[in-house]
Amino acid sequence: MTKPTVAFFKFSSCAGCQLSVLNLEPVLLDIVGAIDIRYFVMAKRENFEGPYDIGFVEGAVTSPRELLELKKIREECSILVAQGSCACHGGLPSIKNYCGMTQKEMEEKVYSELWDLKSIPAQGIDYYVKVDAYLRGCPMNLGEFVTLVKSALKGINPLFRYHSICNECKLKENNCLLLQGIPCMGPVTAAGCGAECPSLGRGCEGCRGPASDCNAASLARTFADMGLSKDDVVRKFRKYAGNTPEFSKGAEAL
Ligand code: SF4
Ligand code: SF4
Ligand code: SF4
Structure with a gap:
């Protein structure tokens, strides 16, 4: 049977998700044996141009390039x-979208020399392209990564x-x-x-993004009743998935 060709790509992110793949020791050899990894710059010296059967994208999109x-x-x-979360919802890079500074002000605050830097608001990849x-x-x-690879090998949807x-x-x-009295994002x-x-x-800090039918505005009010300031409530909802309409309702509730 021909093995599916797979590629791993990285945009603005910490590379932690790609590193996680390499930390899959108990099943890594089984996975590597079942797929043909054609592009994975963090892990391979030789990388090849597409097309590929499956592409994994880590990181938010933060520049025109x-x-x-x-x-x-x-x-x-x-x-x-x-x-x-960076690729799914914008993740931690998307905090910059809500920090009250212009793109230019942020660039100057972070980098001493800007050279040819051009940045745009941080977005998850489905803001721009279809994601499967x-x-x-x-x-x-x-566990979900392994489930997804197994499902792809069988040609079925993993149905999370x-x-x-x-x-x-x-x-x-x-x-x-x-x-x-400990604020927890678990309900949403x-x-x-x-x-x-x-x-x-x-x-919970909400790193997996919104649950189905969540009521973020209600949780925001609960946080306020517990004594969190408005700014702290906003930080809770804008941390990992602040771009989503669901968590925006929490950030804008007070
Ligand atoms: S979701 Fe983003 S910040 Fe978190 S580990 Fe993955 S790449 Fe790093
Ligand atoms: S996840 Fe839900 S049940 Fe668990 S501590 Fe948080 S709010 Fe309570
Ligand atoms: S409990 Fe919340 S913050 Fe912790 S890993 Fe799960 S979703 Fe992420």
């Missing part, structure tokens, strides 16, 4: 996957479910942090990580 590259990648890949599947989270969840983190948290019988955030942070006693 990245946008041009993304459009070319879309043309070259039969299946395009957004890998991690999403691996949410910061970093992406490795996006009920709230609270469902996973309750199944683990955790004591609810919100009831203990999409499940899939196994309620990782609340299980360790830390409030």
Whole structure:
């Protein structure tokens, strides 16, 4: 059987999602044996031009150059996957969209020499091109990555479910942090990580983006009732998925 050709690309991001792929030790050799990795600059010396069967894209689009590259990648890949919250929703780079500065002011604040720098607001890749599947989270969840690769090999849709983190948290019988006065984004955030942070006693920060039918405005008001300032509430909702209409409702509720 011919192995599917696969490529990994990176835009504005920390490279943590690509690194996660390399950290898949228990199954890495099985995966590498089942697919033909044609392009993965972080991991391979020899890389090849497309077309590819599956393209994984990490990172937000933050410059005209990245946008041009993304459009070319879309043309070259039969299946395009957004890998991690930066590619799915804009992620941490999208904080800059809401910091109250112009693009130029931000560029000058961050870089001492601007050379030919041109930046645009940070967006997830589906703002510009059609995306076939999403691996949410910061970093992406490795179990979902393996499920997606297995599904692609079988030619089926992985069908991830996006009920709230609270469902996973309750199944683990955790004591609810919100009831203990700790702000937690679990009620509005999409499940899939196994309620990782609340299980360790830390409030969810919303890295997987909005759950289905979430009521972010209501959670924002709950945070305010708990004593969070308006600015802190905005930071909660603009941290990982502030570009989404759902989390924007939370950021704009007060
Ligand atoms: S989603 Fe998180 S881990 Fe992945 S590239 Fe973006 S910042 Fe890094
Ligand atoms: S701790 Fe957070 S995720 Fe868990 S049940 Fe409470 S609000 Fe939901
Ligand atoms: S609990 Fe929330 S912040 Fe933590 S990994 Fe899951 S979605 Fe991300």
